[in-house]
Amino acid sequence: MEIFSEEEISKLSQILNLILPEYNENLPSASFIINNLNLTNSIHKHFVDASKNLCSRVENIIITDLILTQIKKNNFREFSVFVNLVLILYYSNKKVLNNLNVGSVPPFPEGNFVKEGDLYLLEQVFLKEKIYRE
Amino acid sequence: MKIKDPDVLIIGAGASGAAAAWSLSQTSLKIVCLEQGGFMNPEEYPSTKIEWESLKYNEFNVSPNIRNLPSDYPINDTSSPIAIANYNAVGGSTILYSGHFPRFHPSDFRVKELDHVADNWPLNYYDLEPFYNLNDKMMGVSGLTGDPAYPLIEGMFAPIPLGAMGEVIGKGFNKLGWHWWPSYSAIITQEYMHRGKCINLGPCNMGCPQGAKSSTDVTYWPIALKNGVELRTHCRVREVTVDKNGKLTGAIYYDKDGVENFQSAKIVIIACNGVGTPRLLLNSTSKCFPTGLANNSGLVGKNLMLHPLGYVEGIFEEDLNSNLGPHGCCLQSQEFYETDLSRGFVRGYTMQILRGPGPVETTLSGVGRREIPLGMDHHKAVKNTLGKAIGMGIIVEDLPELHNTVTLDPNIKDSNGIPAPKINYQLSENSKKMLAHGLEKGKEVMNAAGSKKTMSFGPVRNTGWHLMGTAKMGNDKENSVVDKYGQSHDVKGLYIVDSSIFVTSGGVNPASTLQALSLFICNKIKEENNL
Ligand SMILES: Cc1cc2nc3c(=O)[nH]c(=O)nc-3n(C[C@H](O)[C@H](O)[C@H](O)COP(=O)(O)OP(=O)(O)OC[C@H]3O[C@@H](n4cnc5c(N)ncnc54)[C@H](O)[C@@H]3O)c2cc1C
Numbered sequence: 001m002e003i004f005s006e007e008e009i010s011k012l013s014q015i016l017n018l019i020l021p022e023y024n025e026n027l028p029s030a031s032f033i034i035n036n037l038n039l040t041n042s043i044h045k046h047f048v049d050a051s052k053n054l055c056s057r058v059e060n061i062i063i064t065d066l067i068l069t070q071i072k073k074n075n076f077r078e079f080s081v082f083v084n085l086v087l088i089l090y091y092s093n094k095k096v097l098n099n100l101n102v103g104s105v106p107p108f109p110e111g112n113f114v115k116e117g118d119l120y121l122l123e124q125v126f127l128k129e130k131i132y133r134e
Numbered sequence: 135m136k137i138k139d140p141d142v143l144i145i146g147a148g149a150s151g152a153a154a155a156w157s158l159s160q161t162s163l164k165i166v167c168l169e170q171g172g173f174m175n176p177e178e179y180p181s182t183k184i185e186w187e188s189l190k191y192n193e194f195n196v197s198p199n200i201r202n203l204p205s206d207y208p209i210n211d212t213s214s215p216i217a218i219a220n221y222n223a224v225g226g227s228t229i230l231y232s233g234h235f236p237r238f239h240p241s242d243f244r245v246k247e248l249d250h251v252a253d254n255w256p257l258n259y260y261d262l263e264p265f266y267n268l269n270d271k272m273m274g275v276s277g278l279t280g281d282p283a284y285p286l287i288e289g290m291f292a293p294i295p296l297g298a299m300g301e302v303i304g305k306g307f308n309k310l311g312w313h314w315w316p317s318y319s320a321i322i323t324q325e326y327m328h329r330g331k332c333i334n335l336g337p338c339n340m341g342c343p344q345g346a347k348s349s350t351d352v353t354y355w356p357i358a359l360k361n362g363v364e365l366r367t368h369c370r371v372r373e374v375t376v377d378k379n380g381k382l383t384g385a386i387y388y389d390k391d392g393v394e395n396f397q398s399a400k401i402v403i404i405a406c407n408g409v410g411t412p413r414l415l416l417n418s419t420s421k422c423f424p425t426g427l428a429n430n431s432g433l434v435g436k437n438l439m440l441h442p443l444g445y446v447e448g449i450f451e452e453d454l455n456s457n458l459g460p461h462g463c464c465l466q467s468q469e470f471y472e473t474d475l476s477r478g479f480v481r482g483y484t485m486q487i488l489r490g491p492g493p494v495e496t497t498l499s500g501v502g503r504r505e506i507p508l509g510m511d512h513h514k515a516v517k518n519t520l521g522k523a524i525g526m527g528i529i530v531e532d533l534p535e536l537h538n539t540v541t542l543d544p545n546i547k548d549s550n551g552i553p554a555p556k557i558n559y560q561l562s563e564n565s566k567k568m569l570a571h572g573l574e575k576g577k578e579v580m581n582a583a584g585s586k587k588t589m590s591f592g593p594v595r596n597t598g599w600h601l602m603g604t605a606k607m608g609n610d611k612e613n614s615v616v617d618k619y620g621q622s623h624d625v626k627g628l629y630i631v632d633s634s635i636f637v638t639s640g641g642v643n644p645a646s647t648l649q650a651l652s653l654f655i656c657n658k659i660k661e662e663n664n665l
C-alpha cells in the first residue's frame with residue numbers, strides 16, 4: 001500500500017521544496033524524503049503521521065511561499081513538529097552529509113582528524129600561581 | 135555459575151557499582167551484582183548508523199521518560215526546572231556520559247570551614263587522592279600535568295586534541311588573562327587494556343563504539359567478571375530487607391521474566407545513583423524502618439543537588455571543524471571556581487568547553503531560535519554555522535537544601551509495579567546569581583575569542599545528569615545517612631557508594647570523585663575484614 005495519496009504527495013513535495021529547496025547540485029531539495037521512508041523506523045513513522053496531519057489541514061492545491069506562511073501561522077504547533085522531523089531526516093541522509101563537509105560519515109570507518117592544537121598557548125597559564133585553595 | 139550465598143550483594147552496575155565490584159573482586163569474597171539493564175552492544179551504537187543523530191531523540195535520549203526502555207524506570211520531574219538524565223545498563227550512566235573527568239578541589243571538602251556554608255565532608259582531598267589515582271589508572275584518563283588549579287596530577291595519557299576551536303577559545307581566555315586547561319578526559323588517546331584509542335567520531339553521548347570512552351562496561355567490568363563476580367542483568371531490586379531486629383538480610387528483586395526472587399547477603403552495597411538509591415531506600419520499609427531503610431535521620435532523599443547548567447555559544451567566522459572530536463572534552467576553565475564574595479555569591483563554577491553540534495542538532499536549534507531560516511537562505515546559513523560553533527557549559531555548584539528532594543510518587547510505578555521517584559527541586563538564589571555570572575563571563579570569553587554571534591541561556595532543562603546529596607555522609611548520625619566509610623549509621627553492613635553520599639556538589643562533573651569514593655569505601659571494607 002502506498003504511504004501517501006497522490007494529493008498528499010503533491011502537497012508535501014511543494015512544501016518540502018519551499019522549506020529546504022535544492023542548493024546547487026550537491027544539496028537536494030528535501031522532497032526526496034517522501035521516497036525514502038522506512039516504516040520500521042520510529043522517526044520515519046512520526047514523519048508520516050505529522051505529514052498526513054499537516055496535509056489534512058491544507059486545502060490549497062498550489063502552495064506558494066505566501067500560502068506556506070499562512071499554513072505555518074494557522075497550524076503553528078503541527079508545522080513545527082513537521083519541520084523538526086524534516087530536518088532530522090534531511091540531515092541523516094548520506095548524500096546530504098557527504099556534501100556538507102561534516103567530516104567522516106557513519107559508520108565512521110576512518111574516524112576524523114583533529115589537530116593537536118598548540119599547547120604552548122598554555123605557557124601563560126602554566127606560569128600562574130596556584131589558583132586553588134587547600 | 136550462579137553464586138548462592140554471596141558475601142556481598144552490589145545493586146547497580148554503573149560508575150560506582152563497577153568500581154566496587156572490581157575492588158572487592160580482588161579478594162576471596164563471593165560477589166553478586168544485580169542490574170536492571172543489560173549489556174550494551176557497541177556495534178549497535180548510533181554512531182555506526184547514518185541516522186545517528188536522530189537516535190538522540192528516542193532510544194538514546196538522556197531522559198528515561200523519553201527512552202522508556204524496559205530497563206528504564208519513570209521519574210516524575212515535572213516539579214523541577216531541570217529534568218533528570220541517566221542510563222540504565224551495565225555501565226550505567228557512563229554509557230552516555232561525556233567522560234569529562236575533573237576532580238574536586240581540596241576546598242570542596244571544607245566548605246563550612248572556608249566559606250561558612252553547608253557542611254564539611256568527613257574526609258579530605260588527600261584521603262581520596264590515592265583512589266583518584268587508582269581510578270584514573272583503571273578507567274584510562276587523558277590530560278595534562280601542571281594545572282595550577284589542582285594539586286599535582288600525573289600519569290595521564292596525552293590530552294585529547296584541542297583542535298582549531300580549542301586554540302581559538304584558548305586565545306580568548308589568554309586575552310582576558312583567565313585560567314584554562316585541556317580537559318581531564320575519561321577517554322583514551324592511546325590503545326590501553328584491549329581498548330581502541332579515540333578517533334574523534336564525536337557522538338560520545340550516545341555510546342562509544344570504539345571503546346575509547348571509559349564507560350565502566352569496558353573498563354572495570356571485564357576484569358571484575360574475570361575475577362569471578364556474578365553480574366545478573368535485567369534484575370530490578372524492589373527493596374533491601376532486614377529481619378525483625380533491623381539486621382540486614384538481603385534484597386528482593388524481579389528477574390528478567392518478572393519473577394520475584396530473594397537474594398541473601400552479609401553486605402549490601404547500593405550504587406543506584408542519586409535518584410535510584412533514595413528511591414530504593416524509601417521503598418524498603420519495614421517495622422524497624424517505617425520511613426525507609428537507613429532513614430532514622432530523615433535525610434534519605436533530601437538535599438538533592440543537580441549542578442544547574444548554563445549554556446553559552448559563539449559562532450565564529452572561520453571553519454573550526456568544531457563538530458569533530460569528543461563532544462564534551464576539549465578544555466575547561468576554573469577561573470571562577472573558588473569563592474570570591476565580591477562576585478555576589480559563595481562558591482563557584484567550571485566553564486566546560488563543548489565541541490559544536492552535528493548537522494541535525496545545529497539545524498534544529500538554529501531553526502528553533504530563528505537563527506537559521508527555512509527556504510532559499512537555509513543552506514547558506516547552515517554553511518555559516520556548522521563546524522563554526524563553540525559551546526560552553528557553566529557547571530554551577532549547587533548547595534544542599536532540604537526542600538530539594540527525591541520522594542516516592544504516589545501514582546506512577548515502573549513496569550514491575552515499584553513506585554517511581556518524584557523530584558522536587560528549585561534553584562537557590564546563590565545558584566541563580568552564580569549562573570548569571572557564569573553566562574556573562576562565558577559571553578566575555580566568546581567575544582574575546584572573536585565570536586561574531588554569541589548567545590547564552592540557563593538553566594538548561596535536560597541536563598540533570600549529576601545526581602548528588604540524597605543520602606549524605608557525615609560523622610553525626612542525626613545529620614547524615616552514612617558514615618565516612620559509606621556505611622549506614624542505622625544498618626550494619628549496608629553501604630552506599632554512589633554520589634548520593636556527597637555532602638556538597640563541587641563545581642565539577644562528579645564521576646571521578648564518586649568512583650574514587652567507591653574505591654575508598656571498598657578499601658575500608660577490605661581492611662575491616664582483613665582481606
Ligand atoms: C548524558 C550524560 C552525560 C554525563 N556526562 C558526564 C561527564 O562528562 N562527567 C561526569 O563526571 N559525569 C557525567 N555524567 C554523570 C555520570 O555519568 C554519573 O554521575 C555517574 O555515572 C553516576 O554513577 P552511579 O554509579 O552513581 O550511577 P549510574 O552510573 O547511573 O549507575 C546506576 C546503575 O544502577 C542501576 N539501578 C538503579 N536502580 C536499580 C534497581 N532498583 N535495581 C537494579 N539496578 C538498579 C541502573 O540501571 C544503573 O545502571 C553524565 C551523565 C549523563 C546521563
Ligand code: SF4
Pocket residue numbers: 321331332333334335336337338341342343344345346347459460461
Ligand atoms: S570521540 Fe572518541 S570517545 Fe567519543 S565516541 Fe568517538 S572515539 Fe569514542
